[in-house]
Amino acid sequence: MDFRLTEEQELLIQSLEELLQREVPDSLMAELDEAKEFPYKPWQALADFGILGLGVPEEFGGTPADIQTMTLVCETLGRHAFPLGIIYALGMITIRDIVQFASDEIKQRVLGGLVSGDPPVALGITEPQAGSDAAALKTSAAFQGDDVVFNGQKMYCTLAGMTRYIMLMTRDQQIEDPYQGISMWLLPTDTPGVRCNKMAKVGWWTIPSYEVYIENACVPKSNLIGQMNNGWPQLMANFEIERLALCAASLGAAEGAYDDAAAYANQRQQFGRSIGSYQAVQHLITDMAVKIENMKNYVYKIAWMMDNDLPVRHEHAMCKLYVAQASFEVIDAAMQVLGGLGYTMEHRVQRLWRDIRLMRIGGGTDEIMYNIAGPQLLKKARK
């Protein structure tokens, strides 16, 4: 078993870390967070550095990269600037769906912009009545000549109000089995009839989420991504990689919090000695490090499995479940080590603490991860 990264991966991450130190100081992320602004400047720096093109075919300005490399990128972004890791992870699913299923015309229209710094395409699945039960969505698509007209409402549609496109999921109510009646479309956000309403959230202040109201929004039929009524399997094809990327960013966030906590434990003096010299703090630090190591092993293993075309149906859900919880626990412990300082708005640990909590909900809740993994594990045990 070889745990070493390739030399190319090590060099890329070394470069990326230096880029982040140069272009994305934490003070900038703190300012953007306070102003609740999308990190346009850091995102453009990543584009200029070629990071947004990883995994995109070369003909559209991208660079070939395996899943492990993209996972390492997500982790590094998460460690230095967690929102960038999240945005990158959110982009991975829509980019891959477009690369895999969209027409050449859509690829030409969208991918070049994404590689050169456009915010990712927003994913429009969730609706007021369709959260974890995503297939219960009701947004409709009706054909009118060469056009298609959408009506419906999307919820928690992250980035929708500030990006160029939504990858819109619609449902044909005439088809009884919802999984066979869902279609995937490219909806430009400037289409008349599309209205976005920004939602207030506990965290993710630089990554806005929206309610999207869609009333008679009309686009050409050629905006269909993939095949009609094949949207569900298309969506599922890349959900696993999105969850892995979210896990990698969360791992990075936990590592960042650990870095802060360990440095503070060594530096902060109480009762005449560093707080790190007390066993109570050493236990916190050690538990954090153990969880980080476990998360890292899990995330890297799933990436390796995916690069080797091995199925990860229940493994990815177990990884997401574990990492979402463990990363929160690590960041919570970091706040404990930092004490009052960690709870102030001055320190980045409070940002990580607010931001990481969503990982147990977004990209599939903990409970849905149990629902995916449990039956698969028992099925395997019956053999």
Next chain:
Amino acid sequence: MNVVVCVKLTPDANDIEVRPDGSISLARAEWIIGGFDLQAIEAGVQLVEAQGGKVTALSAGPLPISNSKLKKDILSRGPDELVMVVDDALQDADTYTTAQVLAQAIRELGQVDLVLCGEGSADLYFQQVGLQVGEMFGLPTLNFISKIDVEGDHLVVERNLEEEIEVLEVPLPAVLSVTTDITQARLPKMTEILKASKKPVTERAVADLGLPEEVRPRVEKISTRAPHRWQRKQVMIPGSPDEAVQLLAGYLNKEGIL
């Protein structure tokens, strides 16, 4: 324009371990490109991007420099090829020895218009090698160069001295040592990292160079010791300036300093 950039590869200072007796261990240190040479590489690559030609990176050192990650790291930063003189005889080589080896390797490269070096090495920072290489060739040789412009068949350079900047015309060929503020080193992108493994690398031993005299260090290293680390006293002195001075003098007396 054919540019040669001399690059010193050194153990990463962050990985140095200090043993209890003050001696240092580099056994676990990763080898990296010397920080002062990154800008020299970038300056050379920018000149060739603007003028056409070729950039050759040149490095001499002991066996650990023959490391494929290091080679990719250098080449991903823009040079077209890499020449290395790898020989354990160069372990702890003094500046004269290093300059001798580099000069001979440059001689064997054929026509070279410009040799660039960093302002000093990342480990010893003697700032001598570039000057000695230039002297060995009998070429115009300058250090502390913070700007290079090509004008016709010569260069116009800025030489950053403590209180003034000299602007000088330099005929080619020449040997220049550049400061770190000459430019910002680029960060290799994935495409450049992938291309690096396809660029030519030539490795030679000192004996292959046909030097007229044996390479023999003229400096003997007896030992390297880390300075003793004192525990800081961390004393805050309160009160008015007069009271504080009294208290400070008391502390210094107590420590035997006054």
